[in-house]
Amino acid sequence: MARPRKPLLSTDRIVAAALVLVDEEGLGAVSTRRLAAELGVSGPSLYNHFRTKDQILEAVADAVSAQVDLSMFEDGRDWRTALRDWAVSYRAALTAHPNVVPVLAQGPGRRPSGLRLADAVFGAMVRAGWPPAQATSIGALMRFFVLGSALGSFAGGFVDDESAYDPADYPHLGQAHLLADRQQQIDERAFETGLSALLDGLGRQFAELTDSASASASASASAG
Known part of the structure; x- marks a missing residue:
């Protein structure tokens, strides 16, 4: 046979x-x-x-980059919602493969999926009304934040040993030995807190940008 x-x-x-x-x-x-x-x-x-x-x-x-969902930039979601949904998908791909993060942190280089990811984020921000320079900064900011969140665990950095946190030395870490047992919950909540703070800040910047553009347009119309 x-x-x-x-x-x-x-x-x-x-x-x-x-x-x-x-x-x-x-x-x-x-x-x-x-x-x-x-x-x-x-x-x-x-x-x-x-x-x-x-x-x-x-x-x-x-x-791994190819696992990140990019559909939110093409289906009509507003820029803030799209950026949030993309960041969640991006982090999910990285936390599923954390050992790959150091390679991804070097930048997309010539990698097709990595370049498509960068292109999608930049293009969506520019279409939404962000100037190209600021759209570039937003892409970099989000990449720093998501990659950083996947590089390690804050909660996982504490040991499950109450004696390691003597109140005489660390008066505010009396419950630190419990963190490792709640690692996923704490890390996800920290990510959501940071993501909301970033998007709130960007939202304020965008409102200021829009107001400034409207004021300039009104001034130009009045002068005409």
């Missing part, structure tokens, strides 16, 4: 296998030798798809 054929090696298979390794063991676990073993192929066969480990990690990062 003929032996069963192995699935053909493809870029998607390599990226999927690499993402599993990164999720389970971190970026350092990825190597062409390790991936070849995981996929049941010879090492050189990977070079038909990727020449270096860095190229593989770039593709893995782009696959």
Whole structure:
């Protein structure tokens, strides 16, 4: 009997296998030798798809970026609602794959999905009436905030040991040993608090921008 054929090696298979390794063991676990073993192929066969480990990690990062929903920028939602919904989707993708965040933090580079993400946010802000320079700043601000929220856990940084927080040394940390047990709830609430504060601030800036533009238009009309 003929032996069963192995699935053909493809870029998607390599990226999927690499993402599993990164999720389970971190970026350092990825190597062409390790991936070849995981996929049941010879090492050189990977070079038909990727020449270096860095190229593989770039593709893995782009696959995570592709998980971010961008539909809110095209379906008529106002800029503030769209920005909020996008930030929530973006963070969800990153928290599902936190070990990939250091690669994503380097910027989109030439990654197609990363560039589409940046293009969607910038384009939506400009269409909403933000000047291009401020639209760029908003994209950068949101990226800093979302990436930062996914890089680590505030609540998870405390140990589950009441004796570590002696009131004589830390009079306001008497309940800190309880934080780690409520990590997800606390971190999500912190993200929502920060996101609301950012959007409130941007909303005020946009109102000032709109008022200034209206005043200038009125002044021009009066002068005419």
